[in-house]
Amino acid sequence: MLRRSLPGGLKLLVRVERRPEVTPRYSIIVSLGMLLLAFLASGLIFQLLGFSALHIYRSFFTALLSPIMLEEVFRRSAPIILASIGLCYSYRMGFWNIGAEGQLYMGMIAATGVVVLHSAGYGTGQHLLLPTVIAASMVAGGAWGLVPVILKVRFGANEIITTLMLNYTAILLADFLVHGAWKDPAGYGFAQTVQFPSTARISIPGVSDAVAYLVLAMAVTVLTLLVFKFTVFGFESKIVGLNIYASRYAGVGISSILVRGVFISGALAGLAGLIVVSGLIGRLRPGASPGYGYHAIIASMLGGLYPPAVFFSSILFGMLVTGGDLLQASLQMPKSGVEIIMAMIFLATIVAEFVKRHRLTIVVRGRGVVA
Amino acid sequence: MAEDLLERPGPSPTSIPKVEMRGIVKRFPGVVANDGVDFTIYAGEIHALLGENGAGKTTLMNILYGIYTPDAGVIRVRGVPVRLRSPRDAIRLGIGMVHQDFRLIEAHTVVENVFLNYDGLGFIPKWSALESRLEEIASNYGWRLDPRARVGDLSPGEKQQVELLKLLVRGADILLLDEPTSVLTPIETKMLFKTMRRMAEEGKSIVLITHKLSEAMSVSDRVTLMRRGKIVLSKPTKEATIEELSTAMVGAQLIGDAGLEERQSAPADGAPTLQLSALSVMGDEGVLAVKDADLTVYRGEIVGVAGVSGNGQTELVEAIAGLRKPVRGRIILNGADVTGASPRRLMELGLTYIPPEGKKWGIVPELSIYENVALRVARYAPYSRLGVINWRKVAEVAEKVVSEFRVDTASIKSRAGSLSGGNVQRLILGRELTTSKPSLLVAAYPTKGLDIAASEQVRRILSKLRSEGVGVLMLSEDLDEILELSDRIVVMYGGRIVGVVGRGEATPELLGVMMSRGVAASASA
Ligand SMILES: Nc1ncnc2c1ncn2[C@@H]1O[C@H](COP(=O)(O)OP(=O)(O)OP(=O)(O)O)[C@@H](O)[C@H]1O
Ligand SMILES: [Mg+2]
Numbered sequence: 001m002l003r004r005s006l007p008g009g010l011k012l013l014v015r016v017e018r019r020p021e022v023t024p025r026y027s028i029i030v031s032l033g034m035l036l037l038a039f040l041a042s043g044l045i046f047q048l049l050g051f052s053a054l055h056i057y058r059s060f061f062t063a064l065l066s067p068i069m070l071e072e073v074f075r076r077s078a079p080i081i082l083a084s085i086g087l088c089y090s091y092r093m094g095f096w097n098i099g100a101e102g103q104l105y106m107g108m109i110a111a112t113g114v115v116v117l118h119s120a121g122y123g124t125g126q127h128l129l130l131p132t133v134i135a136a137s138m139v140a141g142g143a144w145g146l147v148p149v150i151l152k153v154r155f156g157a158n159e160i161i162t163t164l165m166l167n168y169t170a171i172l173l174a175d176f177l178v179h180g181a182w183k184d185p186a187g188y189g190f191a192q193t194v195q196f197p198s199t200a201r202i203s204i205p206g207v208s209d210a211v212a213y214l215v216l217a218m219a220v221t222v223l224t225l226l227v228f229k230f231t232v233f234g235f236e237s238k239i240v241g242l243n244i245y246a247s248r249y250a251g252v253g254i255s256s257i258l259v260r261g262v263f264i265s266g267a268l269a270g271l272a273g274l275i276v277v278s279g280l281i282g283r284l285r286p287g288a289s290p291g292y293g294y295h296a297i298i299a300s301m302l303g304g305l306y307p308p309a310v311f312f313s314s315i316l317f318g319m320l321v322t323g324g325d326l327l328q329a330s331l332q333m334p335k336s337g338v339e340i341i342m343a344m345i346f347l348a349t350i351v352a353e354f355v356k357r358h359r360l361t362i363v364v365r366g367r368g369v370v371a
Numbered sequence: 372m373a374e375d376l377l378e379r380p381g382p383s384p385t386s387i388p389k390v391e392m393r394g395i396v397k398r399f400p401g402v403v404a405n406d407g408v409d410f411t412i413y414a415g416e417i418h419a420l421l422g423e424n425g426a427g428k429t430t431l432m433n434i435l436y437g438i439y440t441p442d443a444g445v446i447r448v449r450g451v452p453v454r455l456r457s458p459r460d461a462i463r464l465g466i467g468m469v470h471q472d473f474r475l476i477e478a479h480t481v482v483e484n485v486f487l488n489y490d491g492l493g494f495i496p497k498w499s500a501l502e503s504r505l506e507e508i509a510s511n512y513g514w515r516l517d518p519r520a521r522v523g524d525l526s527p528g529e530k531q532q533v534e535l536l537k538l539l540v541r542g543a544d545i546l547l548l549d550e551p552t553s554v555l556t557p558i559e560t561k562m563l564f565k566t567m568r569r570m571a572e573e574g575k576s577i578v579l580i581t582h583k584l585s586e587a588m589s590v591s592d593r594v595t596l597m598r599r600g601k602i603v604l605s606k607p608t609k610e611a612t613i614e615e616l617s618t619a620m621v622g623a624q625l626i627g628d629a630g631l632e633e634r635q636s637a638p639a640d641g642a643p644t645l646q647l648s649a650l651s652v653m654g655d656e657g658v659l660a661v662k663d664a665d666l667t668v669y670r671g672e673i674v675g676v677a678g679v680s681g682n683g684q685t686e687l688v689e690a691i692a693g694l695r696k697p698v699r700g701r702i703i704l705n706g707a708d709v710t711g712a713s714p715r716r717l718m719e720l721g722l723t724y725i726p727p728e729g730k731k732w733g734i735v736p737e738l739s740i741y742e743n744v745a746l747r748v749a750r751y752a753p754y755s756r757l758g759v760i761n762w763r764k765v766a767e768v769a770e771k772v773v774s775e776f777r778v779d780t781a782s783i784k785s786r787a788g789s790l791s792g793g794n795v796q797r798l799i800l801g802r803e804l805t806t807s808k809p810s811l812l813v814a815a816y817p818t819k820g821l822d823i824a825a826s827e828q829v830r831r832i833l834s835k836l837r838s839e840g841v842g843v844l845m846l847s848e849d850l851d852e853i854l855e856l857s858d859r860i861v862v863m864y865g866g867r868i869v870g871v872v873g874r875g876e877a878t879p880e881l882l883g884v885m886m887s888r889g890v891a892a893s894a895s896a
Contacts, residue, residue: 230760230762231758231759235742246732249692251718
């Protein structure tokens with residue numbers, strides 16, 4: 001509680017109480033309000049740094065909404081959507097997986113591995129290449145996610161720490177491979193692998209990549225919504241997140257639900273990795289992901305783990321990532337400017353959670369009045 | 372604080388009431404929980420608040436404790452109109468509440484729990500001073516409570532004392548106790564009542580919510596009875612009779628209904644459904660809570676487990692339900708060795724289990740009532756096929772549960788957490804008993820928190836199940852209930868089964884001796 005004395009013996013009191021129930025509508029309003037605040041606060045910081053916030057935002061959004069940039073926004077949003085929808089599976093079970101980045105990297109590594117072998121003349125024919133890279137990236141991402149699950153179920157290791165550590169492991173493994181065994185011999189010494197052949201890319205004939213990715217991301221979002229609403233697995237995963245005692249009592253196989261949920265989570269991050277290497281940059285190289293897996297964490301939280309909302313908050317992050325390059329190019333502002341916005345959104349999401357669950361009242365209290 | 376009131380011992384209606392609630396209205400979506408309630412508390416009185424499940428008792432007390440704000444009505448404390456916006460306001464005015472379920476941190480010590488969130492603690496608490504302060508208060512009431520004991524190690528009676536200490540150190544002199552006796556054994560209840568009398572003599576006022584009329588009659592100065600959100604009766608206890616109260620409470624509907632009279636004797640040739648041999652179970656503190664228990668439950672009988680709580684009963688039933696792995700011994704269910712089997716396997720083999728702490732184990736408060744029913748059935752046809760849930764079917768059975776067990780709720784879409792204490796228990800019982808066909812029912816405190824009519828109904832269901840050939844193992848703090856229903860009574864003491872008493876031989880006195888001293892009596896298993 002916060003107390004301030006005002007002149008005249010009045011007291012200003014800010015009280016915080018738990019709110020018994022949160023309606024979905026209220027929750028959306030709070031999230032949007034906080035989002036707005038995040039942009040205002042970032043604007044303030046830009047202003048203090050000597051930039052015109054209004055100018056930045058205006059050129060930022062007008063540029064992003066132009067057809068060409070919009071296409072780029074959607075391309076970049078795709079991996080974030082896939083990873084953040086994946087994280088919904090983890091988070092609804094109360095499994096605090098912050099390892100989407102690592103799982104995404106494992107997806108990239110596995111897909112690249114298949115392509116490297118393929119270019120060396122091993123493995124499948126052209127027509128099987130795409131299914132193979134999809135399967136490889138998803139299995140690799142999923143399996144990477146399972147490591148912390150096993151550590152948790154077996155030894156009680158905290159998943160926040162293990163998933164974070166495994167991110168670095170995966171990123172360093174990718175570095176190791178592109179600098180070494182998988183370095184493209186015809187790449188003029190650059191640390192990068194061979195180019196992905198077009199047969200290893202997800203595409204829909206007749207439409208652009210951006211549309212194809214968006215369709216895929218939408219399909220995953222809708223499917224996830226249906227899984228959450230109508231399947232036994234979706235229901236039980238929610239129970240596991242809400243009340244572990246009741247889950248045990250009701251005979252929910254907690255470990256098996258955890259394994260399945262986190263595997264799906266990691267597999268979708270792995271698929272996101274495939275889109276990055278096969279579509280966005282065409283090959284694996286160090287720093288291939290600018291942190292899509294981390295953006296996905298904030299996006300899934302901001303969307304309240306509700307797939308359609310997560311879909312849109314991921315697109316917002318796609319805009320920010322794309323806009324970062326824009327800031328640098330046209331406004332002479334460092335790219336990291338958008339990171340201020342992202343950080344603000346992250347803070348706003350945390351504050352929003354608090355605001356949703358609590359009621360703030362401000363009371364001015366006179367002398368001698370019993371409240 | 373109104374010192375003059377503290378000096379005047381005993382209730383005296385002429386003095387300014389400690390608390391006056393006038394015309395209190397509280398609505399929740401679909402229900403009026405309090406509908407123009409007038410409620411008065413005088414200094415030095417024990418005021419029993421009675422009423423069926425969902426009558427609005429807890430809501431009324433939550434309003435006085437600042438948890439809910441009333442939609443209409445005024446509250447005066449010591450004559451001064453007040454607005455209570457949070458428990459903090461209530462505590463400042465000397466009002467304290469002990470909830471239906473304990474709100475203690477089991478891993479912390481008594482002193483840590485008591486002074487948690489305490490205003491005058493300072494940056495670095497002086498624990499030793501605080502400890503001696505606790506000891507002083509505790510000894511004043513004749514409690515033997517070690518301030519440094521871990522709360523998880525305490526018996527329910529002692530936990531209650533910790534809850535009371537929390538209020539006392541904050542200077543509460545209006546104490547609201549919501550069903551404090553529902554978890555206590557008769558002896559612990561007696562202790563609590565002695566404490567309450569003592570407090571009343573000091574001028575404190577106590578509101579006691581209970582479903583046991585005999586308790587209200589024996590300890591209170593005044594009784595108030597609620598029904599459907601309204602006060603239907605309020606008078607000095609001296610002028611009230613049990614008959615009058617029970618009629619007013621349940622209407623004429625159930626009293627004298629001889630459902631239990633026509634009990635069939637147990638089928639003599641029942642096959643065993645549950646066999647425990649030399650079962651040992653670890654408790655939470657890493658010491659054996661159940662030691663070498665041997666027990667057989669036959670189909671068509673009710674076996675009651677009696678014992679002072681904390682003597683291994685909970686751990687015993689948790690082991691049978693698959694929620695605790697035994698360290699030694701075997702559990703056989705309908706001929707299959709199920710030692711260490713998962714709850715799901717046990718369920719599928721014919722076990723139905725009513726957990727002791729319904730709010731913690733039995734429901735997910737955040738979810739709706741029908742989702743809580745799904746908790747038990749979602750995996751099975753016809754409620755799901757190929758992993759896809761048929762929510763219509765779930766809703767149908769949820770409606771059935773709600774109507775047959777008279778769960779008082781606006782709709783099956785309401786959150787289970789919004790149900791009153793007794794209605795949570797009805798939901799759990801209803802779900803378990805409508806959606807399963809058990810051969811063994813393990814019921815821990817099945818009538819806990821239920822009003823008279825609902826307890827009757829549950830007891831009747833238990834004897835009906837028995838006559839249908841179900842084996843029933845029942846825990847209860849209520850000796851009368853155990854004596855009334857059980858064909859055999861098992862007494863536990865110090866984690867051991869110290870005796871099995873047949874229906875004819877059991878008396879409250881005999882059981883009392885066995886429960887408190889662990890003396891083995893004649894075994895008739
Ligand atoms: N937070 C809430 N939201 C919605 N409805 C509520 C809420 N709290 C209580 N109710 C409803 O108000 C009514 C009164 O509930 P209350 O808990 O006061 O009953 P009670 O008399 O304490 O019953 P019990 O003996 O079962 O504990 C019930 O119908 C209950 O469902
Ligand atoms: Mg209640």
